[in-house]
Amino acid sequence: MDIRLDGKAALVTGGTRGIGRAVTLGLARAGAAVLACYRTESEAADSLARELKSLGGEHRLVKADVSDPAEVTRLVEECSAAFGGLDIVVSNAGAISHIPFPELSLDEWRRIIDTNLTGAFTLTQQALPLLRPGSSIVYIGSKVAMVGLPLRAHYTASKAALIGLARTLCKELGPRGVRVNVVAPGIIDTAGLPPERTTQYERIISLGRLGRPEEIAAVVTFLASDLASYVTGETINVDGGT
Ligand code: NDP
Numbered sequence: 001m002d003i004r005l006d007g008k009a010a011l012v013t014g015g016t017r018g019i020g021r022a023v024t025l026g027l028a029r030a031g032a033a034v035l036a037c038y039r040t041e042s043e044a045a046d047s048l049a050r051e052l053k054s055l056g057g058e059h060r061l062v063k064a065d066v067s068d069p070a071e072v073t074r075l076v077e078e079c080s081a082a083f084g085g086l087d088i089v090v091s092n093a094g095a096i097s098h099i100p101f102p103e104l105s106l107d108e109w110r111r112i113i114d115t116n117l118t119g120a121f122t123l124t125q126q127a128l129p130l131l132r133p134g135s136s137i138v139y140i141g142s143k144v145a146m147v148g149l150p151l152r153a154h155y156t157a158s159k160a161a162l163i164g165l166a167r168t169l170c171k172e173l174g175p176r177g178v179r180v181n182v183v184a185p186g187i188i189d190t191a192g193l194p195p196e197r198t199t200q201y202e203r204i205i206s207l208g209r210l211g212r213p214e215e216i217a218a219v220v221t222f223l224a225s226d227l228a229s230y231v232t233g234e235t236i237n238v239d240g241g242t
Pocket of ligand 1: 013014015016017018019020037038039040041064065066067092093094095096115140141142143184185186187188189190191
């Protein structure tokens with residue numbers, strides 16, 4: 001079934017690299033007008049701008065740090081000026097680090113929580129006035145929220161909290177016609193893992209391979225679409241069976 005998002009406007013954070021880039025392109029190819037946020041000036045942002053231009057349509061790239069509430073306000077104002085409203089919000093920007101729990105500093109805990117959780121909170125609250133009935137919010141969580149992993153207490157806590165946030169907001173925002181869901185990726189091939197790590201992971205994944213960013217984007221595109229009009233408060237694992 002061909003999923004179409006014509007006439008819809010979308011905001012994607014962390015939209016120029018990895019999973020976010022695939023989501024931006026997936027939504028744009030389905031016909032949505034997309035504003036993708038990035039934090040770091042890079043060739044990735046420049047090449048995405050070229051790719052979006054070649055697709056045609058009303059797409060924009062905006063620099064913003066989602067851990068800074070003032071920047072999120074500006075980001076949402078840019079959406080308002082560009083599109084007048086929003087139908088799709090994908091909170092994808094995420095940060096991670098690997099630190100033994102006894103050595104995890106409060107500053108590092110806050111950095112990860114501020115980006116992964118508070119960023120999603122601020123974005124959702126600021127974007128709310130722009131959301132039209134039938135809107136879809138998608139948080140990019142993580143399978144680690146369900147299983148836990150050593151060295152990632154801060155990251156895992158932030159991603160688990162997104163599930164609680166979505167469960168609550170589905171109830172609070174449902175009457176406005178706004179759906180809220182989480183997509184929880186397993187191990188996705190974005191970071192150029194060394195071959196030995198890839199082989200280790202492949203052994204524990206039922207499908208025997210890492211996921212592709214486009215496989216996350218496909219599920220996000222479904223959730224963003226009217227085909228998912230009765231799906232809210234859910235967490236969908238996209239993990240190849242781990
Ligand atoms: P990457 O690590 O490749 O990139 C992270 C993205 O988040 C970049 O686009 C980055 O922007 C953006 N970002 C980070 N901090 C901020 C910030 N403060 N403000 C704005 N943007 C920020 O990401 P992945 O594609 O691997 O991951 C995307 C999402 O998927 C994340 O939430 C991650 O936790 C989640 N995930 C990924 C998995 C994987 O295996 N790859 C597995 C499970 C979940 P910029 O480059 O401009 O700095």
